[in-house]
Structure formats: C-alpha cells, structure tokens
Amino acid sequence: QVQLVESGGGLVQAGGSLRLSCAASGRTFSSSTMGWFRQPPGKEREFVAAFSGRDRLTYYANSVKGRFAISRDNAQNTVTLQMNSLKPEDTAVYYCATGPTIGALTSGGVLLWGQGTQVTVSS
Numbered sequence: 001q002v003q004l005v006e007s008g009g010g011l012v013q014a015g016g017s018l019r020l021s022c023a024a025s026g027r028t029f030s031s032s033t034m035g036w037f038r039q040p041p042g043k044e045r046e047f048v049a050a051f052s053g054r055d056r057l058t059y060y061a062n063s064v065k066g067r068f069a070i071s072r073d074n075a076q077n078t079v080t081l082q083m084n085s086l087k088p089e090d091t092a093v094y095y096c097a098t099g100p101t102i103g104a105l106t107s108g109g110v111l112l113w114g115q116g117t118q119v120t121v122s123s
Contacts, residue, residue, distance in 0.1 A: 001025075002027055003024075003026055004097070004112055005023045006114045006116060012086055012120070014086060015085060017085075017086065019080060022114055024079070029053070029098055032053045033104070034051050034096070035049060035096075035097050036070065036094055037095045041091065048061050048068065048094070049061065051070045052101065067086075068083050090119065095113055097110045
C-alpha cells in the first residue's frame with residue numbers, strides 16, 4: 001500500500017520550533033516532488049514548501065520563507081519540515097504530499113496526501 005504518514009505535530013509557544021516528518025512507503029519516491037501543505041482552522045488548504053526529486057530544488061510559500069526549511073532523505077524515503085520562529089498564524093493541520101513536479105504540486109496536481117498532523121502555536 002502506497003502511503004504517506006506524518007508525525008511530529010504538537011503544541012508550541014510562539015517563537016518556538018517544531019520538526020515534522022513524513023515517511024513514505026509502498027514505493028520509492030526519489031524522483032517525485034515531495035511537499036507540505038497546511039489547512040488553518042476555517043480556511044482552505046494552502047501550499048507551504050516543496051522539494052523536487054530530480055534536480056533537488058526547493059520552493060517555499062512567502063509566508064514561511066526564512067523560517068521553515070524542507071529536506072529529504074531518499075535513502076529513508078522521508079521528507080522533513082523544520083519550522084522555526086513559529087507564529088500563531090502557523091496553526092494548522094499540516095499535510096505531506098507528493099506529485100511529479102513543483103509546478104504540479106502547487107497547481108492542484110497532488111497525487112497522494114498524508115493524513116495530516118496538527119500544529120498549534122500559542123501566543
């Protein structure tokens with residue numbers, strides 16, 4: 001069964017850090033783009049960050065640029081999102097996702113979603 005499983009969410013104070021991990025299983029994802037999305041309470045899901053497979057490029061939403069860092073370990077089939085300087089507006093359910101390219105991932109071309117992990121940032 002091909003699936004993505006997130007972990008690492010939780011409650012943190014503003015200014016703190018959290019590290020989210022996504023474990024992919026069922027097939028190799030080394031040539032796929034991996035990314036993170038989030039859905040704040042009462043809002044639509046939005047793109048956060050992506051890491052391409054073939055050329056190993058990264059891309060971030062403006063709202064997290066300079067604070068979040070995405071990385072991947074193809075040998076372990078994992079992707080990680082390091083979140084620093086967290087703000088209350090970062091509160092959301094965070095989803096791991098995969099698609100063929102960064103362009104596809106950011107334009108509705110997600111092929112597989114994880115189940116999500118809650119991140120809550122208190123003020």
